[in-house]
Amino acid sequence: MELKPGLSALITGGASGIGKALSLALAGKGLFVTIVDFAEEKGKEVACLVEKENSRFHEKLEFPSAIFVKCDVTNPRDISLAFEKHVATYGGLDVCINSAGINNPVPFQNDQSDGAKTWRHTINVNLVAVIDCTRLAIKTMQALQKPGVIINTGSYTGLFPFFLDPIYSGSKGGVVLFTRSLTPYKREGIRVNVLCPEVVRTEMGEKLDPKYVSLMGGFLPMELVVKGAFELITDESRAGSCLWISNRRGMVYWPIPSEEAKYSLRSSTSSRSNKISFQAPLSSQLPQNFKKLVVHTWSQNFRDATHIISAPLRLPLESDQVLLKVIYAGVNAGD
Numbered sequence: 133m134e135l136k137p138g139l140s141a142l143i144t145g146g147a148s149g150i151g152k153a154l155s156l157a158l159a160g161k162g163l164f165v166t167i168v169d170f171a172e173e174k175g176k177e178v179a180c181l182v183e184k185e186n187s188r189f190h191e192k193l194e195f196p197s198a199i200f201v202k203c204d205v206t207n208p209r210d211i212s213l214a215f216e217k218h219v220a221t222y223g224g225l226d227v228c229i230n231s232a233g234i235n236n237p238v239p240f241q242n243d244q245s246d247g248a249k250t251w252r253h254t255i256n257v258n259l260v261a262v263i264d265c266t267r268l269a270i271k272t273m274q275a276l277q278k279p280g281v282i283i284n285t286g287s288y289t290g291l292f293p294f295f296l297d298p299i300y301s302g303s304k305g306g307v308v309l310f311t312r313s314l315t316p317y318k319r320e321g322i323r324v325n326v327l328c329p330e331v332v333r334t335e336m337g338e339k340l341d342p343k344y345v346s347l348m349g350g351f352l353p354m355e356l357v358v359k360g361a362f363e364l365i366t367d368e369s370r371a372g373s374c375l376w377i378s379n380r381r382g383m384v385y386w387p388i389p390s391e392e393a394k395y396s397l398r399s400s401t402s403s404r405s406n407k408i409s410f411q412a413p414l415s416s417q418l419p420q421n422f423k424k425l426v427v428h429t430w431s432q433n434f435r436d437a438t439h440i441i442s443a444p445l446r447l448p449l450e451s452d453q454v455l456l457k458v459i460y461a462g463v464n465a466g467d
Contacts, residue, residue, distance in 0.1 A: 133226070133281055133365055137162025137189040140222035142215065144168045144205055144265055145232030147175035149334035150285055150327075150357055154229055155182055157358045159198065162189035163227070166218040167200045168211075175200040195221055205232045205261035206253070215268045224276050227365060228269035230262045231285040235336055236299040251299040258303035263310060270322055279321030281365045284311045286328040291376060291386055296344070304328075308374055315372030323371040325364040328386065329357045330378045349379035356383070419445060 133139075141158050145151035147169035155165050159182040167182070169175040182198035190197050201217055203210040219225060236254045243250050262284050273280040289297070290304030311326035331337050331344075333351040345351060360377045364370050376386040424443045431437035 133279065133368070135161040135163065135362065135366060138164075139226040140164040140166070140218065140224060141227035141229065142166040142168060142218045142225060142269070143229040143231060144203070144214075144261070145230075145285070147171045147178050147200075149231070149336065150329070150332060150354070151229065151231035152178050153354045153358055154231065154361055155198075156185060157362070158227065159183075159185035162186065164222050165198045166214065166221070167198065168203045168205070168214045169200070169232070170202065170204055172200070172202050175202065205265065206256040208264055211261070211264050211268060215272055219272060219276075224278055225269065225272045226278070226280050228265065228280070228282045229285070229361070230265045230269075230282070232261060233258050233285060233287075233304075233336075235339070236297050240298050254299050255303050258300065259306040259310075262307050266310075266314070266324060270317060270324075273322050274320065280323075282322070282324040283361055283364055284324070284326045286311070286326040286374070288328050288330045288376060288378065290326075291328055291374075296340075312372045312374055318371035323368070325370050325373045325375065327357070327361055327364060328374055328376045329360070332357060352377060352379055359383070421445060 135158065139162075141155075141163050143151050143155050143158075143165060146155045146165070146167035148171065151167075151169070155167055155178055159165055164186070165179075165182045167175045167179050179196075179198040179200040183196060186197035199217070199221055201214040203214045205211060215225070234254055234257050236251050238245070238250045240251065246252075266282055266284065269280070269282050284307050286307045287300075287304040289301040290306075290308040294301035308326050308328065311324050314324040317324060330352050331340060331348050331350075332354060337345070337351060356377055360375050360383050363383070364373060364375055374386045376384045378384070421442050422445050424441050425438055426441055427438050429437050
């Protein structure tokens with residue numbers, strides 16, 4: 133998708149952090165923007181900044197180039213109204229960025245509550261709301277029969293364990309796999325991707341221990357996050373893609389091809405057949421027989437004390453057995 137004046141974007145969590153940065157960056161391309169957030173004062177301020185940026189592209193509009201919608205993303209009715217207002221104002225939806233997110237306010241190991249205001253709320257904001265917003269964005273794009281892009285904001289903690297906040301890590305891990313599972317919507321012209329930056333200097337990032345931030349290579353420049361988001365939006369080949377952004381490695385798509393090849397099932401087609409063929413299951417790849425080393429006498433001469441026989445492979449293996457495909461062994465016969 134080419135980012136150009138006249139397109140429109142809806143951004144949750146747009147009043148601060150990554151959401152704010154992306155709102156202003158898209159305005160810099162001439163896009164109309166709906167800021168969706170619970171923080172009313174900050175949200176209206178960002179909407180004003182977006183309109184100011186947009187004034188370079190649009191003159192004498194009969195409608196605002198940016199609007200703010202106060203919304204609790206954990207309330208499905210609020211979310212639905214936000215999408216309805218966006219479409220009523222701009223006539224379509226080209227880009228949806230789900231950036232609303234919070235950390236768990238109480239350490240998991242110390243939380244004695246039912247979680248309604250702590251870990252359950254974190255899951256509802258970080259994962260359930262993302263699912264709700266993605267679902268509504270897809271339905272809106274389908275109804276309008278126009279191609280569109282959805283970017284969900286994940287985190288590096290959704291790729292690797294984050295012991296400081298397992299609830300946050302779990303919620304972001306859910307966002308990553310949820311997004312990657314939506315690849316088939318590309319057939320309808322709808323691409324859903326996930327952005328996984330490391331630590332960014334936001335209100336949430338500033339709360340982390342400086343020593344931890346230092347171990348991560350310092351704060352990630354917001355410009356790099358914006359660059360990654362723009363790549364996911366504009367690159368038509370990216371659907372169900374997960375972009376991991378770090379100071380140490382830059383922008384890397386995850387999993388890397390060699391890792392993905394270990395577990396993914398690929399369809400293979402030919403001119404003769406359109407049937408899908410998968411790798412044979414592990415059991416059909418095992419040999420019928422195996423070579424077995426037998427010690428038949430005690431001797432300092434290892435060759436005289438042993439011989440190799442062929443034996444049938446019986447499954448399952450015993451608890452004290454291991455099957456190796458190739459083995460190069462050196463044995464100290466004195467043991």
